Amino acid sequence: MATAATRSSSSNSEVIVLGIESTAHTFGVGASRWTSAGPELLKDARRNYVPKQGGILPREVAQFFSQVAAEVVEEALSVNSLTPRDLDAIAVALGPGMGPQLRVGATVARAMAAALKVPLVPVNHAVAHLEVARYTTGLRDPVILYVSGGNTAVTTFVEGRYRVFGETLDMALGNLLDTFAREVKLGPPYVVNGNHVVDACAEGGEFIGWFPYVVKGQDVSYSGLLTAALRALRRGAKLKDVCYTLREVAFSAAVEVTERCLAHTGKRDVVLTGGVAANRVLNSKLDSMARLHGGTYRGVPAYYSGDNGAMISLAGLLAHLSGVHVEPERAFINQRWRLDEVEVPWYGKLL
Template structure:
C-alpha cells in the first residue's frame, strides 16, 4: 500500500528540515570556521598564526592575524559547504576559555554575522567543543575524556548534566610545557612546536630522568619545565645527550603522568572508554601509551587526527548544534567572552 503523500519528502525538503550551524573558533593561534549539518561536517577551513623559532605568540599579534584572515576563511567555509547565509540556522562562537584579544576579535565577527544574517547566536565553551567533536567523529558513547592542549589539561567525565573535572593541571598545561621547551632548544613552530617535538622524540633513545609530579588526581608541569630547561643547557653543551633524547624523555614523562590520572578516573567511574581531545591529543605516542593502558583494562581508546583534534571551527559548530537543538538561545547583550570559562560551569542540556 502506498504511503500517504504527506509522508513523502523530496531531497530538498529533507535538507530543509536539517539544522545547520556555523562555528567560529579563535581562542589561540588558530582561526577556524566550520559548518555542521546534523552531524555532517560540510566545511572546516583554518589558518594558523606561526611565529619564528624561539618565540611564542602574543595576544595582540594573534588578534591582528585573525582580523586579517577571518573574512577570507568565512568565505571559504560557505563556498566549501555550498551554502548561502540564508541556509544557516544558528551562529556559534567560542566564548572561552582562551586569550582575550583573539577571543574578542572572533566574537565581534560572529555577533556581526548573526545580526546581518538575522540568525540566533550561541557562545560555546571551548572544551565542550572539543568533547562534542570527539564524540561525533569517534562515536564514543560515554567516555572518560582526557583534554590536553596548549592552554588546558583536564580529565573529565559526564555526570548529571555536567562534564565533571576529576583531575587537572595545577599550574601550566601540558601543551604549554611542550611549547615552551621547544622555544628553549629553538625548534620550529611550523606547523607546531608540539608536532616537531614528537618527530624529534622518535629519534631519541637515551632516557633522561625528569621530575614526575602527580598529586592525587592532579598534575604539575612547571617544575618539569624548569628542570629540563636548566638541564638542557648543561647536557647539550657537554654532549651528554642530544636534543632528540630530551624530547623523548619529556614526552615519556608527561604522557605517563596523563595516563596515570586518566586510569584513576576510569577506575572511579567504572568507565570502559577513553576519548583524547585537544591539540596534544593527536600525538601518536600519547595515543600509543593510552592504548596500552586501555588494553590492560579491557577498555577502548578513541582519538582523532589533526583535522579535529587541533582547534577548529567545526567543533564549535557541533557543540552549538547540540545546544541549539536542545532549545538554548542567547540574547545579544549576553554574548560576551570570558578568558576563564571552566568546563564544569556549562549545563549539558543535550545529554541524558
C-alpha cells in the same frame, strides 16, 4: 547565558549552524547540519597564525584574525554550497582563550547573527573539543583526556555536565612541549608533518634518570619537569635524551590520571582530544592502558585535534537544538570559562 528554547530538539527538519573559532592561533569557520539521521559535520575553513619567532602575541594574532575573518567565512560557506540565508543560527567560542582573539570572533558572530536575524549560540571551546571527539570516535560515554596548548584535563559526563576529575596544576601539556622546544631552539613551528618537534628529537633517545614525576591525587604538574629538562641540558646531557625523558615522564603522568578516572567512574571507554591528540606516542600509551582495563580507546582524528570551526558548529548545533542562546549584546567573552561550568542538556539525547 541561555534563553528559553526557540526550537524543539525533536524536530526532524534540517537545521544548519555556522561555528566560529578564534580562541588562540586559529581563526576557523565550520558548519554542521541536523537531519532526521542526527548531527552531521560539514566542511570547514581555517587560517593559522604562525609567529616568525618566539611565542604568539595576542594583539598581533587578533590583527591577523581581523584581516582574514571575512574570507574564511566566505570560504566556509562556499565549500558547503551555502548562502547566509541557509543558516539557522551562528555559534561562537566565547572562551576559554585569549582575550584579543576571542573578541574578534565574538564581534564577527554578533554582527552575523544580528544581520541575519538568527539566534546566537555561546559555545565553550573545551566542550566543543569533547563533543567533536565523541562524534568522530563513536564512543558516546567515555573518559576523555583533553590536552592542548592551554588545557590539560581528564573529564567525563556526570549528572548534567562534564566533571573535571584531574587537571594540570600549572602549565598545560602542549605548553610544556612548545615552551621546551622554543627554549632549546627546536621551534617554531612546533609541529612538522604531524609530529611535534620534541618527538622528532626524541628518536633514538634514552631515559637519563630522575626527572620530577608529579601526580598529586588526580592532578599533574609540569613546571618542575620543564625546569629539570632545561637544567639537564645545561649540565651537558644530550638533547635527544632530554627530549625522550621529558616526553615519557609527561605522557605517563597524563595517562596515569586518566587511568585513575577510569577506575573511579567504572567507565571503560577512553578518548583523547585537543591539539596534542595527534601525537602517536600518547595515543599508543592510552590504547595500552585502556586494553589493560578491558576497554576501548580511540583518539579524535588528527584533522579535528587542533582548533577548528567545525567543532564549534557541532557543539553549537547541539546547544541550539537544546534552546541555548544568548542575545548578541550579552555575548560576553570569558577567558577562564571552565568546561565544568557548562550545562550539557543534549548529552545522551542528541549525541
